Amino acid sequence: MDAHLNDLLNGRGQEDRNESGSSTRAVHGGARRNKAFNSLTEPVVQTATYTFRDTQDLIDFMERKTWGDGDDREEYGRYGNPTVTAVERKLAALDGGDDAVLYSSGMNAVTSVLLTILPAGAHIIMTDDCYRRTRQFCLTYLKRFGIETSVVPMGDYEAMEAAIIPKKTRIIISESPTNPYLRIADIERVAALGKKHKVLTLIDSTFATPINQRPLDWGIDLVMHSATKYLSGHNDILVGVVTGRGDRIKALRDSRGVLGGVVDPHAAYLLDRGIKTLGVRMGQQNANALAVAQFLETHPAIERVWYPGLASHPDHAVAAEQMSGFGGVVTFEVKGDLKITSDFIDRLRIPYIAPSLGGVESLIEQPALMSYYEKTTEERLALGMKDNLVRFAVGIEDTDDLLEDLEQALSGVPVYQTHVRQLNDLWEKRFRT
């Protein structure tokens, strides 16, 4: 393989980063050369520490490290691991960044970024549809350190700009698509605002993955993913990742050595293995979710559907312009109350009832009974979580099987049965006259 292509696959070669496709990078990106024992797959280097041949070997390493050039070997597990590094390079290549840093979970990635970059008294801006725990971290934990957070409505870029406090605002955090309404950030505008006011921008791109959108290409500074979801793809590990420019990621890697949110080498291996099929999985999940959304939108037992691939979604235009796929999650309201909705969910045979998303298995949840169980109906409504709301994280099953399953489960919704009865009456009347 020529050196140029190799650089590209390894996440370097910024100027030509659009030359190889995402699936090629998902399979080949990362350390391709010099693998131990000529192993095709990434060896799992299951060690906590690394040895030195003799004292001179140690002194040579310390000299190189002191002068900023100790990248040729590892020293201790909290500072680096070859299996982890290989996945980091693959993810950098996928997101079009210089480098990436892996963390023990998506939340650890968020908290580590913020603890690394924010000084005392700093100010954060985030959008209101942001991941619950990210909001909680900023509004309660960081507040204790004198860090203030302004929450602005998703899609209101005037409010976002107006919230910027000169010299105090350090970061704008948004998610895209968001959970559960799948709102899409105009990331070009977010990036432009950040550049204009010299504020760092971070997009939580968990729901999009590098297959559907690469925010770094649009000028965003840092991209974060909960790799627990689509990137690993099999609901079997928790991992987080941040990608971006080399110097920023280096600072994050240094702070990870202090904060300690490292990922286990075996989990890193499973992530590497999962990412290899990211392209085909996302292709199927994008297609399945679009089919499900279109089916539900015309179904008489469904009140409303949110899916950015539908023209009815408030952010369809920006999604169509900035994304190459609309993702695998569909959110909808059943015509009925809490019980009618959970009865519908219980009739489904394919999806499991579980939190999370992004794995090969379809998962379904009623937010009122899952993430917001402890809240009253009024509190839930204030947060925009109706009792009849359902989040369907579509897997890679056959499209027809998913549609058939939805059809049979929806046929038990009382509104639908009334609808069918009315249709039958109508038909009979016509037939008789």
Ligand SMILES: *Cc1c(COP(=O)(O)O)cnc(C)c1O
């Ligand atoms: C799941 C999730 C997180 C948190 O990631 P963990 O790996 O569960 O810690 C953050 N953001 C989004 C959008 C998520 O879906």
